[in-house]
Amino acid sequence: MDLYAENILDHARRPHGKTLLKNPTAERREINASCGDDLTVQLQVKNDIVTKVGWMGAGCAISQAAMSMLSDELVGKTIKEVEALKPKAVLELLNVNVGPRRLKCALLCLHAVKNARRAMEGMKPQSWAETMNGDQ
């Protein structure tokens, strides 16, 4: 299946939730240095539930589309559910065959969200290896 399917391109051209929040509870910036994807994710959390997601950044269509889709998904999830989110979940949202070359592009959003949660709880950020191996 074409990686640049219409749903991907739609989200990339008109991303959902791509604004910054006034009072985010958590914020985290992550960069894919090797290919030039830059994402800042914000979460607003009330009573352990994600009420709003904001984000900003520049990057390839895959990273933008994935973040756009994930931002829709996150609203209403509990922090525990965010903690348990696996790479598979993001890939299912994209619903295309991502392939090893673009895996990091697709999962940059997840990596940023995971580390936004960690920042909120005063924890050290997790490594890419931890984000990528989340399915194990």
Add this chain to the structure above:
Amino acid sequence: MLDLPAIRRQFPALNQQVNGNPLVYLDNAATTQKPHVVLDAMTHFYERDNANPHRGMHPLAERATEAFEHARATVTRFIHAPRQEEVIFTKNATESINIVARGLAAKWGKGDAIAISLLEHHSNLVPWLMLREEKGFEIRWIDTDPEGHLDLHSLDEILKDGAVRLIPVTALSNVLGNRPPLEAIIERAHGAGALVLVDAAQSIAHHEMNVTTLGCDFLAFSGHKLFGPTGIGILWGRGNLLNKLPPLLGGGMMMEDVCSDSFVAAEIPTRFEGGTPPVAEVVGLGAAIEWFSKYSWKDIEAHEARLLSLVMQELSGVSGLKMYGPQNITERSGSVIFTVDGVHAHDLAHLLGERGICLRAGNHCAKLLHERLGLLATTRLSVALYNTEEEIRTVAPAIRDICKKLRGS
């Protein structure tokens, strides 16, 4: 004139299809494809001459040693080095640079400095950043303009107080495609008591490097960018300087003498060739240089200049596309980087790849340079002698198509 079809027939990798399209390999700054004589030489070595060089008395060891040292002689001639023992086999240019960096910096501290510019590839930046942490010497940045021209006045200022010990400098930028004025830099450096290390990784397959006339003190390059195999690099240095550098790897062959409580390092070249070297790769590199030397620099440079001129012509016809580096085509060599409005380099490179057009996207191991240019990611096209004008002409139409698809008409 280069016989392109005859040259291309010698490269097995060039003759393949991607999704029904002929391969258009334009990522030569990353690595080059190999002619079958190189592959044959390596296979032949393993099939007939394989032994550990300098370490045996039998016929295979003799042939292996001969093949090994013959390759060293080939490299010596290729870079016009005065003495064969000054040519050291390493793993790649990065290792070559690290040997010089560790070796020289062993004697440096506060009060010493190096002069370097943002043009440099990470392999010629990171070793110095690493050692600065350890040794406390200063890194002084030579100003460059957005086209990559080094500001020689800036360099003069930096050299004034005599604290600069070394200038590591690229012979050809893998990003902007410009060539720093090495003679002028070396003259200034030597006048101020500084040495010069030339990173020839990019230039080695495009322009003749003559270490004798150039006057540099060290030179580094990688075999895989010169139609040779991966896993082999070259460090050339003035004998008297190399013999003063501490060896990087302690092991077999690199000692003059060893006792239970001490050892004496050998002189060059074995000083820096501890352990069994990548013999087949050395043989492959020798074969690559011998193959490459059949073509005149005049023909190669003329052909590549024509290709780059066509690249600039074609790409300037793509709306929203911006190229970086010298405006003046005669100052350009090797690579051209560009951005396209509203289209990320990564998406462009991916979709070009699906059509068989191989470019590179990202910061090309030159993050600082990209930051200086205010860019996050660019797409890079880089040529070699086997590329054709026909190949170049496939790029712009493909980019236009892809932009339409990504932007949505």
